[in-house]
Amino acid sequence: MEGLNITDEMLSPNSVSRQLNDQIALAKAFVVIAKESNNLQFAWELSAQIRSSQILLSNAATRRVPLTIRETETAIRDTALILYQAQQLHYDSATMIMRLKAKIQTLEEQMSSVSEKSSKYGQIAAEEVPKSLYCLGILLTSEWFRSPNIQRKIKDRKQIEMKLKDNNLYHFCVFSDNILATSVVVNSTSMNSKNPDKIVFHLVTDEINYAAMKAWFSINSFRGVAVEVQKFEDFTWLNASYVPVLKQLQDTDTQSYYFSGNSDDGRTPIKFRNPKYLSMLNHLRFYIPEVFPALKKVVFLDDDVVVQKDLSDLFSIDLKDNVNGAVETCMETFHRYHKYLNYSHPLIKAHFDPDACGWAFGMNVFDLVQWRKRNVTGIYHYWQERNIDRTLWKLGTLPPGLLTFYGLTEPLDASWHILGLGYTTVDPHLIEKGAVLHYNGNSKPWLKIGMEKYKPLWEKYVDYGHPLLQRCNFH
16 A cells, blocks of 8 residues: 655645644644633643644554545534634734734833833932941041141141142142042042152032041041142132023022922933032033132043043143043944034034034043133033023033033043943953043942942052041941
8 A cells, every 4th residue: 555645645735634734733823822811721722622633643644544534524623613712712813913012012111111210210329328428428527626636737738738839740620529539539640640749639529528528638648649628619709690500500490400300291311300410519620710720731530530540641741722631432423412412403503513523521631721711611601501491402511511612622542531430341451551440320439339340440549447437337
């Protein structure tokens, strides 16, 4: 007897084996859908019918005789019936596609919600002051008012007074209310300097942290580095009639936008509504010539940087009559002007190239002679006054900086300023060669949410054995 050719059987339009096999394939798909819909009873019934049909096909292959209509009639009828039931349960492909689309949309909405919450909680965590930092501020303030010797030490530092205005020295400025972060900036700069005795740090803080900051830099020494501490409240010229940001703080809409937390139905991301962007410590970088009237050149450092190379060569760089020396960040389109500014506004569109290269605050060389000559602070005022309704830009000090120093910025070698250690992965080779490492982003190294792999680069400049740090549980 000639053997059964299964391939011919399955390709034949009149073959009952082919009909049975097609039913099995469709039933298997419905089993998956039934389980997805949590209809386990119906999935079991489908599976049982599939097994019965498979047994018939197996027997035919074993005996090498094609199936007849008579012996498959019951199986085909029962399978057709259960497949019809599946269609009644809306298990047909068109309905399933619609259901899957709806499920995908639901999942995307859930993912968007979770992402938004994650961003919001991350922002809140980044803005919180750790208990240990708060403790350090309290202890230092108490120490300042309780120990006249510390205050007397400040008054007796006549040699430092002479250094503060000496333009033959290397002058750095930091504007911060974070004592430990500022200490790391000063310590890391001094530890990596070839001539620390030629370094002068000008620190500006607020009234709340003034006593604590002065106490810390009085009781600690940094290899001969001269340190001056001021508070911006003492700058009499810093008032609402001169400073647009202070004037804007008196505006009701501005106060509502940054402090009420309930305007515009939450359409604006929380990072845009952070009140720190109106902090004078944040905007003081636009008033450096007024803060230090005797200085000709200064290097500005943010408090979330760590220095790992000697920075003295920065002071001999030729800025070619420009005001600002900065590292450009336009290796990708993300960091060009159009990303930071609103080019639908006619003022922005008319004055600035959207593909102009962005640059970074955090490590900048400022020629204060050229700054005064070109009235750069006046340029900043012009743009800040036109952004009272936040239509030119929304976030921070970099956008007004890009406008203010447009055409006045000299690009520096990229190795001077390595960015991204507070939010992304950075090439280890860049870190190794970098002079200044910047923890820009929410994951600051002094916070629990800081990126663990980059914390050691910062923590090596913290003396965790210091009695005050141990009392405040720094570890």
